Amino acid sequence: MLVEQARAGQPRAVARLISLVEDASPSLREVMAALAPHTGQAYVVGLTGPPGVGKSTSTSALVSAYRAVGKRVGVLAVDPSSPFSGGALLGDRIRMQEHATDTGVFIRSMASRGHLGGLAWATPQALRVLDAAGCDVILVETVGVGQSEIEVASAADTTVVLMAPGMGDGIQAAKAGILEIGDVYVVNKADRDGAQTTARELNHMLSLGPSRGPESWRPPILKTVASRGEGLDEVVEALEKHRAWMAANGTLDLRRRRRVRAEIEAIALAELRSRMGDVAEGRRADGLADRILAGTLDPYAAADELIDGLAQG
Amino acid sequence: MLVEQARAGQPRAVARLISLVEDASPSLREVMAALAPHTGQAYVVGLTGPPGVGKSTSTSALVSAYRAVGKRVGVLAVDPSSPFSGGALLGDRIRMQEHATDTGVFIRSMASRGHLGGLAWATPQALRVLDAAGCDVILVETVGVGQSEIEVASAADTTVVLMAPGMGDGIQAAKAGILEIGDVYVVNKADRDGAQTTARELNHMLSLGPSRGPESWRPPILKTVASRGEGLDEVVEALEKHRAWMAANGTLDLRRRRRVRAEIEAIALAELRSRMGDVAEGRRADGLADRILAGTLDPYAAADELIDGLAQG
Numbered sequence: 120m121l122v123e124q125a126r127a128g129q130p131r132a133v134a135r136l137i138s139l140v141e142d143a144s145p146s147l148r149e150v151m152a153a154l155a156p157h158t159g160q161a162y163v164v165g166l167t168g169p170p171g172v173g174k175s176t177s178t179s180a181l182v183s184a185y186r187a188v189g190k191r192v193g194v195l196a197v198d199p200s201s202p203f204s205g206g207a208l209l210g211d212r213i214r215m216q217e218h219a220t221d222t223g224v225f226i227r228s229m230a231s232r233g234h235l236g237g238l239a240w241a242t243p244q245a246l247r248v249l250d251a252a253g254c255d256v257i258l259v260e261t262v263g264v265g266q267s268e269i270e271v272a273s274a275a276d277t278t279v280v281l282m283a284p285g286m287g288d289g290i291q292a293a294k295a296g297i298l299e300i301g302d303v304y305v306v307n308k309a310d311r312d313g314a315q316t317t318a319r320e321l322n323h324m325l326s327l328g329p330s331r332g333p334e335s336w337r338p339p340i341l342k343t344v345a346s347r348g349e350g351l352d353e354v355v356e357a358l359e360k361h362r363a364w365m366a367a368n369g370t371l372d373l374r375r376r377r378r379v380r381a382e383i384e385a386i387a388l389a390e391l392r393s394r395m396g397d398v399a400e401g402r403r404a405d406g407l408a409d410r411i412l413a414g415t416l417d418p419y420a421a422a423d424e425l426i427d428g429l430a431q432g
Numbered sequence: 433m434l435v436e437q438a439r440a441g442q443p444r445a446v447a448r449l450i451s452l453v454e455d456a457s458p459s460l461r462e463v464m465a466a467l468a469p470h471t472g473q474a475y476v477v478g479l480t481g482p483p484g485v486g487k488s489t490s491t492s493a494l495v496s497a498y499r500a501v502g503k504r505v506g507v508l509a510v511d512p513s514s515p516f517s518g519g520a521l522l523g524d525r526i527r528m529q530e531h532a533t534d535t536g537v538f539i540r541s542m543a544s545r546g547h548l549g550g551l552a553w554a555t556p557q558a559l560r561v562l563d564a565a566g567c568d569v570i571l572v573e574t575v576g577v578g579q580s581e582i583e584v585a586s587a588a589d590t591t592v593v594l595m596a597p598g599m600g601d602g603i604q605a606a607k608a609g610i611l612e613i614g615d616v617y618v619v620n621k622a623d624r625d626g627a628q629t630t631a632r633e634l635n636h637m638l639s640l641g642p643s644r645g646p647e648s649w650r651p652p653i654l655k656t657v658a659s660r661g662e663g664l665d666e667v668v669e670a671l672e673k674h675r676a677w678m679a680a681n682g683t684l685d686l687r688r689r690r691r692v693r694a695e696i697e698a699i700a701l702a703e704l705r706s707r708m709g710d711v712a713e714g715r716r717a718d719g720l721a722d723r724i725l726a727g728t729l730d731p732y733a734a735a736d737e738l739i740d741g742l743a744q745g
Contacts, residue, residue, distance in 0.1 A: 148732040155730040244731070372725075379721040379731070384708055386735035391704050391742075395697055408692040412685075417468040418557070418692070419461040422699035426742075429704075 122153040125252050128191075130225060136248045137195075137227045140241050143389075151244065154251040161193070161250040162362055165275030166260045167300070172283040173307045177345040178260045182218055184351040185256050193249035193257040194218075196228040197242060225249055240389055242274045243382040274378055276371060277302045277361050279354070282321060284313035298324055301338050303357045309342035309350065318342065336364055394429050403428055435466040438565050441504075443538060449561045450508075450540045453554050456702075464557065467564040474506070474563040475675055478588030479573045480613070485596040486620045490658040491573045495531055497664040498569050506562035506570040507531075509541040510555060538562055553702055555587045556695040587691055589684060590615045590674050592667070595634060597626035611637055614651050616670045622655035622663065631655065649677055707742050716741055 124132035139147055166178055178194060185192045218224040229245055242259070249257050259275055280301035304325070306318045318340050325338060339357050343350035365371035407424060410416035437445030452460055479491055491507060498505045531537040542558055555572070562570050572588055593614035617638070619631045631653050638651060652670050656663035678684035720737060723729035 148730075151732055152730040155724070156727045159725055159727055247731075375725055376718065376721040379724045379734075380717050382731050383717070383720055383724070383734045383738055386731050387708060387738045387742075388705065390735055390739060392701065395700060404693050404696070405689065407696060408689045411468070411692045411696070412472055412688055414469045414472055417461075417465040418560075418695050418699050419464055421696045422703055425696055425700045426703060429700075429739075 122150060122251075125248065126154075126157060128222070128253050130222075133225050133248060133252045134227060137229060137245050140244045140248065141229050143241075147244065151247060154247055157251040158247050159250065161246070161254045161257045162358075163246060163257045163259060163274065163276045164358060165273075165278040166258060166281060167278060167297070168281030169297075172281040173345050174260055174281055177281055177305065177307055177343065177351075178258050179217065180343070180345040180348050180351045181258060181354060182224055183348060184355045186218075186221065186223060187352075188355070190255040191223045191253055192225070193252070193254035194224070194226045194260065195242070195245055195249060195257060196226075196260045197238065197245075198228065198230045198261075225252060225254060239381060240385040243378065243385075246274065273300070273381070276365065276374060277358055279303045279305055279358070281305050281307050282317055283308045284311045284317045302336065302361050303354065304338055304340045305350075305354060306340065306342050307345050310344045310347075314342060336361065336370075391429060395425065435463060435564075438561065439467075439470060441535070441566055443535075446538050446561060446565045447540060450542060450558050453557045453561065454542050456554075460557065464560060467560055470564040471560050472563065474559070474567045474570045475671075476559060476570045476572060476587065476589045477671060478586075478591040479571060479594060480591060480610070481594030482610075485594040486658050487573055487594055490594055490618065490620055490656065490664075491571050492530065493656070493658040493661050493664045494571060494667060495537055496661060497668045499531075499534065499536060500665075501668070503568040504536045504566055505538075506565070506567035507537070507539040507573065508555070508558055508562060508570060509539075509573045510551065510558075511541065511543045511574075538565060538567060552694060553698040556691065556698075559587065586613075586694070589678065589687060590671055592616045592618055592671070594618050594620050595630055596621045597624045597630045611641060615649065615674050616667065617651055617653045618663075618667060619653065619655050620658050623657045623660075627655060649674065649683075704742060708738065 121132050121135055125136050136150060139150060164181075166174055166181075168174055175196075178196075182192050182194060218226060227245070227249070229241060246257055246259070278300050280297050280303070282304065283306065304321055306314050306321070308314070321340055325340075341350060341353050341357060343354060345351065362371070365374070404425065407416065407421040411418060411421055434445050434448055438449050449463060452463060477494075479487055479494075481487055488509075491509075495505050495507060531539060540558070540562075542554060559570055559572070591613050593610050593616070595617065596619065617634055619627050619634070621627070634653055638653075654663060654666050654670060656667060658664065675684070678687070717738065720729065720734040724731060724734055
């Protein structure tokens, strides 16, 4: 029922399903099975970059640009650190409000809440919901900084790295990480002093990377003023170009396969942790512990026995 | 050979074995099996507390106090955050140098290096090495702060929480966490102003906790000046009292059993992660990924198949 409503594009049903992901609900198993035949259509774009570059504004402007060409757009704002659920976070994101009444746009924030599987577990499942709800494009934006950003970006087909003028230090700090994951680079706030310098520095640092063959993708460096909606059409153009390039040479399949493998692994690991907890609470684990304490068993042999116990569910 | 040397109390062999733990060496499986019959004798004392309370100095003074009554002592300093190995860290710990030539004392620092199993994996195995090497008492001290401290303390039979005068805010910050894990509280730097106030505050906060029955353990609050070795005999006395109390009513067995179960679980989880990586790299995972991408399989069903694959090693 909820799945049918979500597929029909009802925002409330979509929100409910993503809440189930956020809460790691046991019913997800059934939900994902029902969604499976209806996924695989959406193009997933990750947006990342240091704080202060205007990520939220850029995401909103990119939604407008995609809406202008008639695409249905999903936005997933992921907060790896917040213990609060989507609603509160979303309330702050004034920039997004302009899309609140547009039925062709789904906007959802998701906190990882530190549950068992973490972001690697939750993000791909939330993407599945938006995908099955008929989104042509899904923008994944991380709130916060650090390793988790890169993790979330790895869930995308194409990753956009945002910078802003005067963030030379930011580039240094972000170092290799950010320079390796970008497919498209955007210098936002390009009306400010130093935009040209930032773009040049970025270009220089990218050129220091591994040399690329003639057929490889050379990440473009674009300039935007997201607050005024300037330069976003060029970003959309670059994204479509990258998507076509990936589709033509098999990179898209490769990335999606890698992503799905990571997703399966995250779900399996969460399941194993849960089974292990069940086994460890049981009498079997007490028996193992007693034998170790008596010195008749070592912890590795005990772990082997515990793993054998897992296979029995 | 190395195991025999360690059991004979050769410091270098002990150091080598703990390095194997630090490096997550595959040979540990064999090492732990050889050590198993010779463990279970050591009394493990965890030392924790906010930065600046004099943890390192207190540990060193406690070593002296135990040495004065003829006990063989091991010290395991665990640094959850440092990417550096024990050697470098140890070099800084001047206070410990006074024990460097004492053959009845083993001192080892260990960094977790962010490897697969983390601290929960490494700490108990390092304790096994020191245990089998003939230590009567092992002091586990964490370098750094936060949740990891509590994690490491949970590997101990008895946990000592250190405070210092003027750390009222520190107590507030540490809040419930530190007040729940202490078996013995020590106000160090007791020659400074405010020691009495800190002890009184501590006593007040402990009294706010769950009411304790007449037979339950009431954590004592002691005062020391570790830099001058003052008050440490009383700490040793309190520790032995707590140990005897735990042994008499079964708490010691209970704690050790819980600890060993956590150890088995950590080893099993690391093993499963590793097997999963092997499976996920293989053709089987590609097949699963392709079916998900085609919409004919959902990620939960795929995870189930992946788990079935693990049972086959």
